[in-house]
Amino acid sequence: MRGQNAVLGAAGLAAFLALGEAVPRLGLVKEAYFPPTSRIAEAFWDEVADSAFWSALGDTLTGWALGLILASCAGIVAGVVISVVPYLRETTASTIEFLRPIPSVALIPLAVLLYGTELRSVLLLVVYASFWQVLIQVLYGVQDVDPVADETARSYGLGTWARIRHVLWPTALPYVMTGVRLAAAVALILAVTAELVIGAPGLGARIAVAQTSQAVPEMYALIVVTGLLGLLINVGARTVERRALAWHQSVRGEVAV
Amino acid sequence: MRRLLAAVAAGTFLFAVTACGSSDDGGSSDGKGSSGGVTTVTVGLIPIVDVAPLYLGQEKGFYEKQGLKLKLTTAQGGAAIVPAVVSGQYQFGFSNMTSLMIAQSNNVPVKAIANGIASTGEDGKDFGGLTVKQDSAVKSPKDLEGKKVAVNTLKNINETAVRESVRKAGGDPDKVQFVELAFDQMPAALDAGQIDAAMVVEPALATIKSQGAREIASSLVDVAPNLTVAMYFTSTQYAQENPELVKKFQDATAESLAYADAHPDEVRQIVTTYTKIPPAVLEQVTLPKWPADPNRASIEKLMQLGEDDGLFKTAPDLDKLLS
Numbered sequence: 001m002r003g004q005n006a007v008l009g010a011a012g013l014a015a016f017l018a019l020g021e022a023v024p025r026l027g028l029v030k031e032a033y034f035p036p037t038s039r040i041a042e043a044f045w046d047e048v049a050d051s052a053f054w055s056a057l058g059d060t061l062t063g064w065a066l067g068l069i070l071a072s073c074a075g076i077v078a079g080v081v082i083s084v085v086p087y088l089r090e091t092t093a094s095t096i097e098f099l100r101p102i103p104s105v106a107l108i109p110l111a112v113l114l115y116g117t118e119l120r121s122v123l124l125l126v127v128y129a130s131f132w133q134v135l136i137q138v139l140y141g142v143q144d145v146d147p148v149a150d151e152t153a154r155s156y157g158l159g160t161w162a163r164i165r166h167v168l169w170p171t172a173l174p175y176v177m178t179g180v181r182l183a184a185a186v187a188l189i190l191a192v193t194a195e196l197v198i199g200a201p202g203l204g205a206r207i208a209v210a211q212t213s214q215a216v217p218e219m220y221a222l223i224v225v226t227g228l229l230g231l232l233i234n235v236g237a238r239t240v241e242r243r244a245l246a247w248h249q250s251v252r253g254e255v256a257v
Numbered sequence: 258m259r260r261l262l263a264a265v266a267a268g269t270f271l272f273a274v275t276a277c278g279s280s281d282d283g284g285s286s287d288g289k290g291s292s293g294g295v296t297t298v299t300v301g302l303i304p305i306v307d308v309a310p311l312y313l314g315q316e317k318g319f320y321e322k323q324g325l326k327l328k329l330t331t332a333q334g335g336a337a338i339v340p341a342v343v344s345g346q347y348q349f350g351f352s353n354m355t356s357l358m359i360a361q362s363n364n365v366p367v368k369a370i371a372n373g374i375a376s377t378g379e380d381g382k383d384f385g386g387l388t389v390k391q392d393s394a395v396k397s398p399k400d401l402e403g404k405k406v407a408v409n410t411l412k413n414i415n416e417t418a419v420r421e422s423v424r425k426a427g428g429d430p431d432k433v434q435f436v437e438l439a440f441d442q443m444p445a446a447l448d449a450g451q452i453d454a455a456m457v458v459e460p461a462l463a464t465i466k467s468q469g470a471r472e473i474a475s476s477l478v479d480v481a482p483n484l485t486v487a488m489y490f491t492s493t494q495y496a497q498e499n500p501e502l503v504k505k506f507q508d509a510t511a512e513s514l515a516y517a518d519a520h521p522d523e524v525r526q527i528v529t530t531y532t533k534i535p536p537a538v539l540e541q542v543t544l545p546k547w548p549a550d551p552n553r554a555s556i557e558k559l560m561q562l563g564e565d566d567g568l569f570k571t572a573p574d575l576d577k578l579l580s
Binding site: 030032033109112113114115116117118196197198199201205208209210211212213214215218 | 299301303304305330331332333336337340341344346347439440441444445448460461463464468531532533534535538
């Protein structure tokens with residue numbers, strides 16, 4: 001089953017790459033603007049051999065990781081506090097719904113004004129965008145707490161902290177994991193976008209330089225790199241999720257009685 | 258309650274600030290990061306051929322001689338550079354003259370302090386050109402009436418330049434339809450027929466020409482002979498507080514400009530260190546001129562044309578901008 005999936009996946013990818021080679025070669029699109037796969041691969045190896053590429057990759061990953069950690073911590077803490085403190089949820093609901101849809105990229109002028117083209121500009125955008133992903137999931141997760149379990153815990157005299165630890169957290173954890181996984185992808189998108197638009201060092205800035213330099217194959221090669229990065233991050237996030245939720249029904253599966 | 262949310266958000270950002278504070282060498286934000294008599298200044302640039310003299314001057318030690326160390330950072334355009342200079346994130350920046358005049362007329366406190374680039378002044382041999390597809394029916398800028406012309410930014414220097422080319426050819430610039438398109442996308446758009454003409458600068462100009470496109474005007478040359486196209490600038494506040502530093506930057510930049518102007522081969526070499534322009538394209542690129550001083554008469558002409566076309570809300574004060 002697993003092997004079959006891998007074969008099918010590889011076949012799909014091979015077909016896609018072949019298509020990428022054939023379309024420009026057949027003249028359906030101009031080679032100058034959409035180079036064939038082999039030409040992009042060539043540029044890709046040139047990039048990999050360049051030390052500047054690796055430092056750009058490091059910059060992007062730093063922005064992504066720091067941003068994700070900050071957003072996750074802030075989202076979890078804020079989510080739990082909002083849910084636990086009475087009335088806080090109603091008070092913040094409209095504010096959250098107002099702030100959440102603001103696209104992070106709309107904050108680019110503010111980021112530039114505050115921090116120029118430094119890492120901090122990237123972090124501002126990344127944290128803003130991924131914070132909501134985590135927060136909203138935490139809020140949903142807490143809502144899902146079984147009232148009977150909660151009441152039982154109460155009647156057994158468990159304090160607030162103990163109830164958060166033993167009742168609320170296990171219920172919310174699958175939601176938190178979903179939130180963090182979504183945030184991981186959003187954080188990467190925003191990190192690359194910020195670099196691309198603002199010019200903060202990283203893969204995005206490198207794509208922009210390739211673009212303004214008319215270095216088309218290099219540009220596509222770097223775009224492929226960001227795609228691969230997204231893929232790896234998603235796989236990584238899923239692995240973490242499976243580990244953390246090994247006890248949970250969704251991962252463990254129903255036990256046949 | 259709302260305050261709590263704000264506090265959480267503020268705390269997050271504060272954490273973000275401190276978390277990466279260590280990667281900041283201190284010289285970039287306050288501009289006084291001097292160690293051993295060397296002051297580090299951050300300069301916001303666009304990664305194009307135009308700013309090669311600064312990279313070259315840094316390499317040749319012209320800035321070091323003045324006790325300056327440049328931290329050259331690249332941004333995608335003036336939209337990121339101007340606010341960063343005004344807010345003090347960068348000490349110096351690079352911008353085209355029209356953008357600087359627009360900023361000045363909007364009371365943005367900027368001061369142009371060192372020359373950036375000038376057009377070559379040679380018709381047909383400039384670093385920017387108005388181009389059409391090889392088989393286009395457009396023979397002269399006059400024929401652009403009713404046609405779609407791409408410029409990198411609407412209501413800015415290149416639109417002014419194209420309008421002047423059309424006017425000089427006896428056409429009505431108000432009948433030209435301008436569309437905004439990034440330089441690097443112009444070759445493809447022109448090729449695909451999405452636009453009828455493109456006002457393009459290097460290295461996209463070399464790419465467009467290699468496709469066989471025809472140049473129907475050197476629009477920057479049409480504005481004024483030896484037009485000052487872009488300059489280095491700082492914030493008024495920084496200029497007032499650090500007159501010696503600005504003077505040092507000016508002197509070192511003047512030396513770098515002169516050196517770059519005299520050594521085109523070294524310019525082409527250094528360009529490869531901060532752009533990815535393919536060698537074949539770079540060979541074909543027409544370099545701009547790097548005179549030591551801006552050409553005030555040409556800037557006045559550019560301002561006049563910009564005023565006629567309604568680019569400024571109030572007239573820019575050139576004495577304040579350039580003094």
